[in-house]
Amino acid sequence: MGKIVTVSIIGVGARGGEAYGRYLNKCRDRFRIVSLCDTNEERLEKYGETFGVPQAEWFKDEEEFFAKKRSDLLLVCTLDRMHVRMAKRGLALGYDILLEKPISADAKELRELVQCARQSGRTVMVCHVLRYTAAINKVKEILDSGAIGKIVSIDQTENVVFWHEAHSYVRGNWRRSEDTTPMIMAKCCHDLDLIQYFIGAKCRSVSSMGSLFYFRKENQPKGAADRCTECKYVRTCPYSAERIYVDMWKNEFGAPENAWPMNVITDELPLTAENLHKAIEEGPYGRCVFACDNDVVDNQTTIMQFENGITATLKMEAFVKNGGRDIRFFGSDGELFLHEGEDRIVLKKYFGEDREWKISDLTDDLEGHGGGDHRMLDKLYEILAEGNKNVDTSIENSVESHYMAIAAEESRLAGGALVDVAPYRNA
Numbered sequence: 457m458g459k460i461v462t463v464s465i466i467g468v469g470a471r472g473g474e475a476y477g478r479y480l481n482k483c484r485d486r487f488r489i490v491s492l493c494d495t496n497e498e499r500l501e502k503y504g505e506t507f508g509v510p511q512a513e514w515f516k517d518e519e520e521f522f523a524k525k526r527s528d529l530l531l532v533c534t535l536d537r538m539h540v541r542m543a544k545r546g547l548a549l550g551y552d553i554l555l556e557k558p559i560s561a562d563a564k565e566l567r568e569l570v571q572c573a574r575q576s577g578r579t580v581m582v583c584h585v586l587r588y589t590a591a592i593n594k595v596k597e598i599l600d601s602g603a604i605g606k607i608v609s610i611d612q613t614e615n616v617v618f619w620h621e622a623h624s625y626v627r628g629n630w631r632r633s634e635d636t637t638p639m640i641m642a643k644c645c646h647d648l649d650l651i652q653y654f655i656g657a658k659c660r661s662v663s664s665m666g667s668l669f670y671f672r673k674e675n676q677p678k679g680a681a682d683r684c685t686e687c688k689y690v691r692t693c694p695y696s697a698e699r700i701y702v703d704m705w706k707n708e709f710g711a712p713e714n715a716w717p718m719n720v721i722t723d724e725l726p727l728t729a730e731n732l733h734k735a736i737e738e739g740p741y742g743r744c745v746f747a748c749d750n751d752v753v754d755n756q757t758t759i760m761q762f763e764n765g766i767t768a769t770l771k772m773e774a775f776v777k778n779g780g781r782d783i784r785f786f787g788s789d790g791e792l793f794l795h796e797g798e799d800r801i802v803l804k805k806y807f808g809e810d811r812e813w814k815i816s817d818l819t820d821d822l823e824g825h826g827g828g829d830h831r832m833l834d835k836l837y838e839i840l841a842e843g844n845k846n847v848d849t850s851i852e853n854s855v856e857s858h859y860m861a862i863a864a865e866e867s868r869l870a871g872g873a874l875v876d877v878a879p880y881r882n883a
Contacts, residue, residue, distance in 0.1 A: 458486065463529045464531070465489065530542075537636065561858070604788070604805075607787050614646075630752065640664065644770060655768065659877045660763050664756060681744065701736055779796075799816050
């Protein structure tokens with residue numbers, strides 16, 4: 457039997473409790489969850505019992521939790537604004553860290569955390585989970601083989617999906633940039649990380665434009681109520697909480713006992729129509745999308761110039777039916793397309809027949825960001841228990857996407873002005 461990595465989790469919500477905690481709990485031959493911290497007592501009890509954590513190791517108070525080191529590994533899955541503070545406290549106690557993204561929208565905090573990680577000598581892996589998916593690994597393999605020659609430019613679209621935008625960025629935790637981070641950081645640091653990963657150079661400058669165009673009070677239909685359950689449009693509005701959380705759970709998901717995003721709006725499991733109805737009648741996820749306190753953008757386009765001369769564009773698009781990223785690579789000898797929503801990767805050499813791969817044939821695990829959540833945790837075990845020190849999403853690698861996002865938001869607020877990235881990185 458190999459080494460057992462003991463785990464503490466601070467923030468047992470959709471990521472710490474569901475996406476990561478449940479998988480780690482399944483892998484008891486490699487991981488053992490021994491301590492939990494969350495301000496929500498109901499969640500502490502739910503996940504403490506689910507993961508078999510002794511009640512003495514359930515903590516509501518951050519100070520009590522950080523009174524001593526409790527395990528080998530600390531998962532930091534709190535709200536975004538707390539990430540750096542929690543990671544620093546963990547490093548000071550000698551934890552290795554798995555850090556949820558985004559790290560921070562403050563460049564000074566990013567530089568300080570990189571320095572803390574270096575001084576501590578501990579591993580800090582950031583949850584840029586897409587780097588660990590079979591689809592992205594295949595794309596990188598094809599690019600590295602020289603199949604399309606030299607990369608000239610990349611065109612990437614993050615298809616957020618209409619209901620995901622409403623759930624996370626209008627009604628949910630990421631709706632206000634001052635409470636979390638701007639949309640380009642909260643949602644698209646994944647995408648910026650991938651672009652930088654594919655190009656293999658640092659970003660020189662960015663220009664970005666976008667706005668909160670649609671989810672505004674002036675677009676609320678005449679006679680609409682401020683809560684979906686009281687509204688005459690409850691059966692016709694595409695953003696109706698009834699349709700997104702109850703109908704979609706029943707009809708598209710098949711009424712499972714546990715599923716995202718339904719398990720975010722209620723802590724009661726198994727999911728039922730009754731507890732979902734209660735959540736949208738009483739909680740924040742039942743608000744009209746035109747009557748929330750959101751301020752993050754619902755569309756944004758960013759253009760980037762890299763130090764090796766390659767250019768890229770990233771479009772964050774909320775108004776789409778189906779999810780999945782679309783990435784087009786343009787090279788000196790051909791093109792490469794990744795169409796996640798269509799389950800395919802297509803290589804188009806300038807001479808010869810096109811070649812195509814089905815993403816679903818590349819792996820038997822597409823759960824959780826296309827399998828990235830689980831593969832990242834598998835990789836983390838190799839790093840901590842088996843001595844593999846190649847951390848693709850190390851803190852040093854991951855901050856580059858964040859510097860790009862900070863520069864992009866500065867550009868957007870300045871009407872698309874060209875902004876250099878280096879001052880954020882080197883100040």
